[in-house]
Amino acid sequence: xxxxxxxxxxxxxxxxxxxxxxxxxxxxxxxxxxxxxxxxxxxxxxxxxxxxxxxxxxxxxxxxxxxxxxxxxxxxxxxxxxxxxxxxxxxxxxxxxxxxxxxxxxxxxxxxxxxxxxxxxxxxxxxxxxxxxxxxxxxxxxxxxxxxxxxxxxxxxxxxxxxxxxxxxxxxxxxxxxxxxxxxxxxxxxxxxxxxxxxxxxxxxxxxxxxxxxxxxxxxxxxxxxxxxxxxxxxxxxxxxxxxxxxxxxxxxxxxxxxxxxxxxxxxxxxxxxxxxxxxxxxxxxxxxxxxxxxxxxxxxxxxxxxxxxxxxxxxxxxxxxxxxxxxxxxxxxxxxxxxxxxxxxxxxxxxxxxxxxxxxxxxxxxxxxxxxxxxxxxxxxxxxxxxxxxxxxxxxxxxxxxxxxxxxxxxxxxxxxxxxxxxxxxxxxxxxxxxxxxxxxxxxxxxxxxxxxxxxxxxxxxxxxxxxx
Numbered sequence: 001x002x003x004x005x006x007x008x009x010x011x012x013x014x015x016x017x018x019x020x021x022x023x024x025x026x027x028x029x030x031x032x033x034x035x036x037x038x039x040x041x042x043x044x045x046x047x048x049x050x051x052x053x054x055x056x057x058x059x060x061x062x063x064x065x066x067x068x069x070x071x072x073x074x075x076x077x078x079x080x081x082x083x084x085x086x087x088x089x090x091x092x093x094x095x096x097x098x099x100x101x102x103x104x105x106x107x108x109x110x111x112x113x114x115x116x117x118x119x120x121x122x123x124x125x126x127x128x129x130x131x132x133x134x135x136x137x138x139x140x141x142x143x144x145x146x147x148x149x150x151x152x153x154x155x156x157x158x159x160x161x162x163x164x165x166x167x168x169x170x171x172x173x174x175x176x177x178x179x180x181x182x183x184x185x186x187x188x189x190x191x192x193x194x195x196x197x198x199x200x201x202x203x204x205x206x207x208x209x210x211x212x213x214x215x216x217x218x219x220x221x222x223x224x225x226x227x228x229x230x231x232x233x234x235x236x237x238x239x240x241x242x243x244x245x246x247x248x249x250x251x252x253x254x255x256x257x258x259x260x261x262x263x264x265x266x267x268x269x270x271x272x273x274x275x276x277x278x279x280x281x282x283x284x285x286x287x288x289x290x291x292x293x294x295x296x297x298x299x300x301x302x303x304x305x306x307x308x309x310x311x312x313x314x315x316x317x318x319x320x321x322x323x324x325x326x327x328x329x330x331x332x333x334x335x336x337x338x339x340x341x342x343x344x345x346x347x348x349x350x351x352x353x354x355x356x357x358x359x360x361x362x363x364x365x366x367x368x369x370x371x372x373x374x375x376x377x378x379x380x381x382x383x384x385x386x387x388x389x390x391x392x393x394x395x396x397x398x399x400x401x402x403x404x405x406x407x408x409x410x411x412x413x414x415x416x417x418x419x420x421x422x423x424x425x426x427x428x429x430x431x432x433x434x435x436x437x438x439x440x441x442x443x444x445x446x447x448x449x450x451x452x453x454x455x456x457x458x459x460x461x462x463x464x465x466x467x468x469x470x
Contacts, residue, residue: 004118005106005107010427011431015434015444019453024453025423026454027457031153032410033236034413035413038156041176044143046142047135048132049131050128051082051083053416064099065092067092068092070088070092094120099386100387100424106118107424114134142416149419151419152467153181155235155236158183158185160184160189161204167180167233181232185237186222186237187239192267204218207225208220215255222283235292236295238297245329248332250281251281257275277333284333284343288342293344295378296348297378299350305318322351330362345371346366347376348377349381351381357396357400377397377406381412387428394428403456404452404456405460408456408460426453426457433449
């Protein structure tokens with residue numbers, strides 16, 4: 001019987017062990033999509049205790065605690081102590097067999113706290129004391145964690161109205177070895193169907209200096225902000241979409257749709273999609289012009305528990321997987337941009353794993369001259385950050401595309417301890433490839449295989465996004 005989470009964790013064949021230890025584990029980390037706060041990097045935040053760094057803002061862990069019947073005050077409540085919240089987590093985690101959070105939790109304990117204990121109510125106090133003691137060390141500041149994790153580049157997620165003041169401070173800080181760059185995420189400008197849309201435009205108007213009374217004005221305001229993001233080293237955009245919209249001839253109708261909404265009239269579903277299509281195609285062309293990568297995340301069913309949304313707001317663990325079918329829209333959207341040679345590098349992510357093969361097949365329809373896998377099927381995302389779902393995504397990509405060109409893993413996290421997710425992914429990747437080799441499905445050419453694993457783990461993302469040029 002193998003020991004739990006030992007040095008060969010998830011590596012079940014000799015080829016996998018060699019690929020991981022000699023290649024994958026040696027290369028650095030690029031976190032090309034995450035939600036960490038650049039202010040905390042700039043100020044080099046220190047954490048007072050384990051709950052702050054481990055449970056704060058982590059809706060993955062909150063869902064487990066709620067599933068275990070813990071009262072909300074022990075999850076997000078301000079009236080409970082941090083120690084009591086940690087105990088609540090310790091009560092839930094032993095039941096999480098088969099859940100990646102169990103693996104992440106113990107990898108984080110090992111890698112950052114040198115703690116080999118397994119989390120339970122019986123070990124909770126010892127873990128609490130040990131980890132809090134380690135958090136007092138200089139190496140456990142935010143920057144210390146980033147450096148220990150060998151992270152060379154981080155792309156945060158930023159609204160067009162953001163001043164990027166913390167990014168400016170980081171760019172001017174010669175003591176920081178890691179590149180921290182913004183990502184342009186204009187979701188609030190896309191969502192004309194949301195009640196906050198025009199309040200948001202007022203803020204965008206103020207920040208951009210462009211008075212917004214028409215769709216062309218909105219384009220000008222967003223273009224101004226993209227110019228600003230470009231000066232701050234931005235290489236990527238990101239969109240969190242319920243679904244990917246596309247309506248033919250949307251550019252003809254969208255200006256009138258905007259004016260209709262501006263006058264306070266209710267829009268039809270068709271008009272909403274016409275506006276969203278026009279704005280998305282405008283943005284796609286702008287990204288292409290700047291050489292940015294466009295990331296499309298879709299398929300989340302947001303805030304399904306309305307009473308908890310009213311109490312806690314978004315991104316608190318009350319989202320689910322949607323089954324919205326939009327393959328034709330995705331293909332038409334990409335094709336529209338391709339027709340004028342304005343399709344940027346694009347990464348497609350669906351929260352629904354049933355879309356994996358479809359996305360791989362669509363990506364293959366849009367090759368880029370001299371660009372390896374210009375349209376990518378992005379890594380298994382959110383509810384799919386699991387061993388079987390990662391394996392399924394990799395198998396689909398290998399079966400229908402070129403796995404060797406894959407840009408690999410990201411954290412998509414608000415936690416600075418989440419870099420172990422790259423280790424988790426790399427172990428799964430090496431084990432899968434090792435199985436193929438040992439079953440005789442691929443030659444046992446360790447030099448070639450090692451280069452492939454290193455590329456998927458690090459170098460493909462470095463080159464695809466252009467982090468090596470800033």
